[in-house]
Amino acid sequence: MEGTPESSKMVFDVYVYNAPIERPYVKAFINCINVKSNCAVLLLTTYGGSPDEAYWLAKSLQDTYESFELWVVDKCKSAGSLVALGAHSIAMGPIGELGPLDLQLPRTPEVGKNNSVLDVANALSTIRQQTYIAFDQYLASLVGAKLETETAGKLASSMAVGLFSELVKQLDPISIGEVDRSISIAVKYAEKLNAKFANLKPFALKALLTGYPSHGFVVDANDVVGLFHRVRMLDQADISFLLSHEGLMVYDPLFQNGQMYICKLERQFEKVQHITEKHDKVVSINK
Numbered sequence: 001m002e003g004t005p006e007s008s009k010m011v012f013d014v015y016v017y018n019a020p021i022e023r024p025y026v027k028a029f030i031n032c033i034n035v036k037s038n039c040a041v042l043l044l045t046t047y048g049g050s051p052d053e054a055y056w057l058a059k060s061l062q063d064t065y066e067s068f069e070l071w072v073v074d075k076c077k078s079a080g081s082l083v084a085l086g087a088h089s090i091a092m093g094p095i096g097e098l099g100p101l102d103l104q105l106p107r108t109p110e111v112g113k114n115n116s117v118l119d120v121a122n123a124l125s126t127i128r129q130q131t132y133i134a135f136d137q138y139l140a141s142l143v144g145a146k147l148e149t150e151t152a153g154k155l156a157s158s159m160a161v162g163l164f165s166e167l168v169k170q171l172d173p174i175s176i177g178e179v180d181r182s183i184s185i186a187v188k189y190a191e192k193l194n195a196k197f198a199n200l201k202p203f204a205l206k207a208l209l210t211g212y213p214s215h216g217f218v219v220d221a222n223d224v225v226g227l228f229h230r231v232r233m234l235d236q237a238d239i240s241f242l243l244s245h246e247g248l249m250v251y252d253p254l255f256q257n258g259q260m261y262i263c264k265l266e267r268q269f270e271k272v273q274h275i276t277e278k279h280d281k282v283v284s285i286n287k
Contacts, residue, residue, distance in 0.1 A: 021049030048078025058086030
């Protein structure tokens, strides 16, 4: 590590990734890694992408550096949250947000969009809950009508199942299997990435997988503090650095051609962390 807090100075390699987490972009990112320090910062803005590529994105920094800090200044969703599990620490901006570990399933070609794992899981959960509610209501009504409890129970069960049977038939068993497989993939990658720095709190993985109701749900700084051990807010020096680089403040992860900015900083360890720019360059990545 170049410098210590006692020597008042540390050097960080800083990478800015603003693109989908897909093979062309991640491959280009890995090729752009230029080690000048033992520590790195990754400023990641994305709506997500492939969990496999998210793993390689985080793993490449884990294997190259003694530690890396993730800066979240805007949307860092889905597979981006998976990358967060591989970081030593997380720094949140005022509107920075992670999202649930909600991998996307392919929909039918005519729809042309992806299906959220949470969509299918929530559908199953809703049907199960409503079936129980219907059973309880039918049972109370039948017992109130003076039927014997055993007879009322059987009849209420049959009525509740019949009420939702047509809806259950519309569920695709292949999609249900894909949900289980996708959750297993997310869990395994999360465990592998968290193993090095162990920044994830107990039970936080379950919360990220099933604790939020939708794919786009905002997991803000307050939530992140409850999920990870080492979290801080970006300080004024960090924000001043971002504002001094106009390109870094243009966040649009949906654009066609991803961009990555690579620069090296020095950070002073004093009463307030101070960032000094050393050099930077811009790399445009085309699919």
